[in-house]
Amino acid sequence: MKRKAMQREVAVLKRLSHPSVITMHDLIDTPKQVHLITDYVKGISLREYVRQKPNRMVREVTARRMFKQIVEAVCYLHQINVVHRDIKLDNILIEEGSRQVKLIDFGFSVIVSPL
Numbered sequence: 001m002k003r004k005a006m007q008r009e010v011a012v013l014k015r016l017s018h019p020s021v022i023t024m025h026d027l028i029d030t031p032k033q034v035h036l037i038t039d040y041v042k043g044i045s046l047r048e049y050v051r052q053k054p055n056r057m058v059r060e061v062t063a064r065r066m067f068k069q070i071v072e073a074v075c076y077l078h079q080i081n082v083v084h085r086d087i088k089l090d091n092i093l094i095e096e097g098s099r100q101v102k103l104i105d106f107g108f109s110v111i112v113s114p115l
Contacts, residue, residue, distance in 0.1 A: 005107060006034050012082055012109045013038075020073035022093075022104045041104075043096040047089035066094070069101035077103075084109050 013024035013036065026037035046066070050056050058066075070092060077084055084091075085108040093102040 008111075009106050009109065010034075010036070012106045012111060015080055015082060015111070016077075016106075018073055018076045020069045020101050020103060021076065022102050022106075038104075039102065041093045041095050041102050043094045045090050046092040046094060046101075049094050050089065062099075065099070066092075066101050070103065073101070073103045077109075081112050081114055082106075082109055083112055 010024070010027060013022075016023060022041070023039050024036055025039070028035040028037065044052075050058060070087075074084065074087070084103065084106065086105060087103070091103065091105040093104055094100075095102065
């Protein structure tokens, strides 16, 4: 990842604090690499979750609960002037057990000026 894009992602991640959005805990910057220390989410992507379902169908009650969490996460981001710009099934994780949704991968995200 290019240095400028990494700096932009780090700037965004530092602003985030929401149960449905990944949290960055630390940053390790070495001469050759930058390591982001984030939440560990034991689970699978929404893409894998859907693939495991018979006929790739998710029960309505489950889909409703997940969709609510995703919308709350996006609403939170927009309230703090962050636009994700890469929301897709692979960038939504589902935590094993709690079924908490976590929005990840802020590599394309930007901070915008308030309207």
